Amino acid sequence: MANTNSSKIAPEWNYSPAPENTHHIRLEKKYQLFINNEWVAPSSKKYFPTTNPATEEVLAEIAWANDADVDKAVKAARKAYREVWSKLSGAEKGRYIYRIARMMQERAREFAVIESLDSGKPIRESRDVDIPLACNHFFYYAGWADKLEYASPAKNPESLGVAGQIIPWNFPLLMAAWKIAPALAAGNTVVLKPAETTSLTALKLAEIIQDAGLPAGVVNIVTGHGDTGAAIVNHPDVDKIAFTGSTNVGKIIQRAIIGTRKKSTLELGGKSANIIFDDAPIDQAVEGIVNGIFFNQGHVCCAGSRLFVQENVAERVIQKLKSRMESLYVGDPLDKNTDIGAINSKEQLQTIQKYIRIGKEEGAEIYQSGCTLPSKGYFCRPTLFTGVSQSHVIAQEEIFGPVLTIQTFRTLDEVIQKANNSPYGLAAGVWTDKGSRIFNLTTKLRAGVVWANTYNKFDPVSPFGGYKESGFGREGGIHGLSAYLK
Amino acid sequence: MRKSFDPTTMLSHITVDKVGVEERVARFQTRSIKSESKLQGLKMVLNMIDLTTLEGKDTPGKVQQMCYKAQHLHDVHPGLPCVAAVCVYPSMVGTAKKALSNSSVKIASVSTAFPSGQSTREIKISDTKFAADEGADEIDMVISRGKFLAGEHSFVFDEIAAIKEACGKARLKVILETGELSTLDNVRLASDIAIHAGADFIKTSTGKIQPAATMQVTYTMLMAIKDYFDKTGIMVGMKPAGGISTSKLALHNLVMVKEVLGNAWLSNDWFRFGASSLANDVLMQIIKTETGLYQSTDYFSID
Numbered sequence: 001m002a003n004t005n006s007s008k009i010a011p012e013w014n015y016s017p018a019p020e021n022t023h024h025i026r027l028e029k030k031y032q033l034f035i036n037n038e039w040v041a042p043s044s045k046k047y048f049p050t051t052n053p054a055t056e057e058v059l060a061e062i063a064w065a066n067d068a069d070v071d072k073a074v075k076a077a078r079k080a081y082r083e084v085w086s087k088l089s090g091a092e093k094g095r096y097i098y099r100i101a102r103m104m105q106e107r108a109r110e111f112a113v114i115e116s117l118d119s120g121k122p123i124r125e126s127r128d129v130d131i132p133l134a135c136n137h138f139f140y141y142a143g144w145a146d147k148l149e150y151a152s153p154a155k156n157p158e159s160l161g162v163a164g165q166i167i168p169w170n171f172p173l174l175m176a177a178w179k180i181a182p183a184l185a186a187g188n189t190v191v192l193k194p195a196e197t198t199s200l201t202a203l204k205l206a207e208i209i210q211d212a213g214l215p216a217g218v219v220n221i222v223t224g225h226g227d228t229g230a231a232i233v234n235h236p237d238v239d240k241i242a243f244t245g246s247t248n249v250g251k252i253i254q255r256a257i258i259g260t261r262k263k264s265t266l267e268l269g270g271k272s273a274n275i276i277f278d279d280a281p282i283d284q285a286v287e288g289i290v291n292g293i294f295f296n297q298g299h300v301c302c303a304g305s306r307l308f309v310q311e312n313v314a315e316r317v318i319q320k321l322k323s324r325m326e327s328l329y330v331g332d333p334l335d336k337n338t339d340i341g342a343i344n345s346k347e348q349l350q351t352i353q354k355y356i357r358i359g360k361e362e363g364a365e366i367y368q369s370g371c372t373l374p375s376k377g378y379f380c381r382p383t384l385f386t387g388v389s390q391s392h393v394i395a396q397e398e399i400f401g402p403v404l405t406i407q408t409f410r411t412l413d414e415v416i417q418k419a420n421n422s423p424y425g426l427a428a429g430v431w432t433d434k435g436s437r438i439f440n441l442t443t444k445l446r447a448g449v450v451w452a453n454t455y456n457k458f459d460p461v462s463p464f465g466g467y468k469e470s471g472f473g474r475e476g477g478i479h480g481l482s483a484y485l486k
Numbered sequence: 487m488r489k490s491f492d493p494t495t496m497l498s499h500i501t502v503d504k505v506g507v508e509e510r511v512a513r514f515q516t517r518s519i520k521s522e523s524k525l526q527g528l529k530m531v532l533n534m535i536d537l538t539t540l541e542g543k544d545t546p547g548k549v550q551q552m553c554y555k556a557q558h559l560h561d562v563h564p565g566l567p568c569v570a571a572v573c574v575y576p577s578m579v580g581t582a583k584k585a586l587s588n589s590s591v592k593i594a595s596v597s598t599a600f601p602s603g604q605s606t607r608e609i610k611i612s613d614t615k616f617a618a619d620e621g622a623d624e625i626d627m628v629i630s631r632g633k634f635l636a637g638e639h640s641f642v643f644d645e646i647a648a649i650k651e652a653c654g655k656a657r658l659k660v661i662l663e664t665g666e667l668s669t670l671d672n673v674r675l676a677s678d679i680a681i682h683a684g685a686d687f688i689k690t691s692t693g694k695i696q697p698a699a700t701m702q703v704t705y706t707m708l709m710a711i712k713d714y715f716d717k718t719g720i721m722v723g724m725k726p727a728g729g730i731s732t733s734k735l736a737l738h739n740l741v742m743v744k745e746v747l748g749n750a751w752l753s754n755d756w757f758r759f760g761a762s763s764l765a766n767d768v769l770m771q772i773i774k775t776e777t778g779l780y781q782s783t784d785y786f787s788i789d
Contacts, residue, residue: 013523013530013740013749015518015519015523016519016521016524017520128516280501281501283506284502284507288506323716336517337518453503454505
């Protein structure tokens with residue numbers, strides 16, 4: 001008998017769970033401070049837990065460094081700078097940095113899984129974006145180590161000394177790479193503090209630094225909370241502060257280092273405009289909007305959180321955007337099919353929920369995708385607000401979550417004015433089929449990065465940084481070196 | 487016949503960015519289809535195949551054998567669906583009709599001076615009528631690419647509408663031959679023209695020109711179907727043809743259909759694969775999924 005030709009074999013076809021394997025990762029129960037290539041207990045004797053935001057389970061205990069611990073780390077870095085690192089040739093320094101890059105690449109899978117466990121970001125992103133980019137930063141700056149005289153017009157570039165580096169929780173390993181790689185290539189030694197909710201991959205990087213045989217004290221990693229960061233900023237023997245994080249903390253740091261010899265680069269918040277013109281490739285622009293605001297749960301300083309759509313296509317764009325939001329998978333960060341993972345911490349989830357409440361109170365119209373959220377862990381539905389004006393709080397303040405505000409515009413001048421009408425100036429996106437309009441806008445928008453017909457694209461070769469309250473100094477590319485040279 | 491097509495007023499704003507499309511397609515390809523969803527997906531793929539032979543050397547014997555295979559994909563393994571249709575030249579429709587007399591497998595016939603479409607409208611219409619009279623359930627026509635590229639969009643629209651009329655009860659699939667259209671902007675415009683002119687399905691390729699059914703092209707066409715559905719509530723089917731020969735690629739296509747158009751399109755009423763060698767790869771994967779072992783190709787019939 002012939003088989004039947006049923007046209008209704010599968011009324012519903014859904015993806016089975018596809019969780020990434022976690023058996024291959026090695027995590028300690030307790031992590032010490034990494035000073036002088038050794039694991040040392042904190043003199044504070046204090047530890048704090050780091051949790052998996054998707055399950056609220058504790059992953060490990062992390063040492064909490066106090067002033068004395070930071071002093072020990074800075075002393076180690078100073079000694080390494082004076083006696084070893086500043087005396088090595090560029091080629092020799094480059095060799096160490098290449099080695100770190102290669103070893104990271106070899107352990108990319110372990111890094112990706114730990115990053116997703118600790119930060120809540122989907123494994124697809126940590127595997128395809130965070131870890132490869134972090135490796136590429138080391139590879140890229142390794143190449144500069146013996147070519148510094150070609151990097152600056154001064155011709156005799158000199159390193160600064162000890163760099164104190166404080167990084168955020170949104171791209172834990174990637175931000176460590178952004179900070180450490182150029183500092184080492186330019187000949188400095190480092191004391192780095194990861195964010196308190198996401199210390200694990202920086203500590204795994206410390207293991208690689210140890211295995212790579214980097215001279216003791218060249219890279220020191222001190223974990224802790226805000227007070228640990230403050231100890232680095234206020235330490236008299238630190239030559240340079242590199243900070244990525246909130247504008248508020250950035251301001252505190254600037255006040256603290258006024259009148260000292262410390263150089264600084266600050267990469268702070270943003271409220272970036274993503275601008276859609278009526279001649280844009282609309283379907284690709286919708287993808288760009290999604291990628292701009294929902295990438296990494298919206299925990300992106302350059303997130304395209306303010307959407308400006310030209311009036312005559314606004315209805316179509318918003319309808320398409322809503323429909324696209326329904327096909328986003330929110331859930332287990334370790335599932336390979338998850339598009340949006342967990343919010344990094346309970347505190348951050350509360351902040352996002354506060355802004356969603358404010359948006360409603362301000363009278364903006366809310367739309368959230370209808371997905372079901374896991375019962376445990378910190379999750380937030382992809383959210384957008386329409387009917388938003390410039391004077392709404394949700395259009396002014398950085399939410400740092402999957403929350404988009406949408407405004408419409410009629411003319412080019414109007415959108416330039418509105419896009420620039422913000423204390424921030426980190427990034428912008430422009431979607432149009434007209435090349436001339438793109439170049440016109442790149443000169444008019446007060447933003448450190450302007451993407452054309454794409455969003456959230458990063459490359460080690462390309463400089464990144466802000467205007468106004470988004471900070472100063474550039475990271476990445478040849479510009480990123482000058483932040484670590486005199 | 488539907489109203490003549492005026493692209494300047496209808497579709498003035500639709501542009502497609504190739505880089506963005508490539509990025510979106512890459513996302514579908516990272517979807518991980520495992521265990522039950524894989525098995526279910528593979529069976530759906532089998533049921534969506536238009537088993538095809540379109541060669542000058544086709545013989546009635548070959549078509550008969552293919553028709554048997556269409557109904558008995560792998561009898562040693564019970565519980566498998568049959569394919570959606572067989573796809574043949576008009577001269578072979580009668581043979582296929584006889585071979586499939588007691589079956590629900592449909593007969594699709596190419597027409598309109600397939601594959602080049604280089605003929606007069608009269609001949610294309612009579613070609614179509616002949617196939618329909620012989621018993622074809624579906625007609626796969628080709629558009630006049632030369633006219634399209636020359637900017638004569640109304641000509642293309644009118645021709646499709648005329649063929650649709652000649653089809654009678656048969657469902658019309660319109661082949662854009664995207665490998666000759668050169669840009670995704672053109673693919674999008676041709677999709678819109680075909681849909682508005684009355685296509686029941688739009689189809690990428692004849693299988694005679696490379697590249698054929700790339701995911702980028704299929705995605706662009708799916709978006710045209712989506713926009714039309716959002717505007718009118720009318721469903722149009724999609725058939726990528728040529729170049730899809732592995733289970734993995736077929737599953738990625740299903741992922742794309744699901745995420746762009748939704749589950750409603752995941753049946754052979756609305757989605758087909760035009761392929762000759764895909765079925766056996768899918769069968770091999772199904773056996774592998776269920777037994778954990780790959781069998782040699784010698785265990786799968788090649789009709």
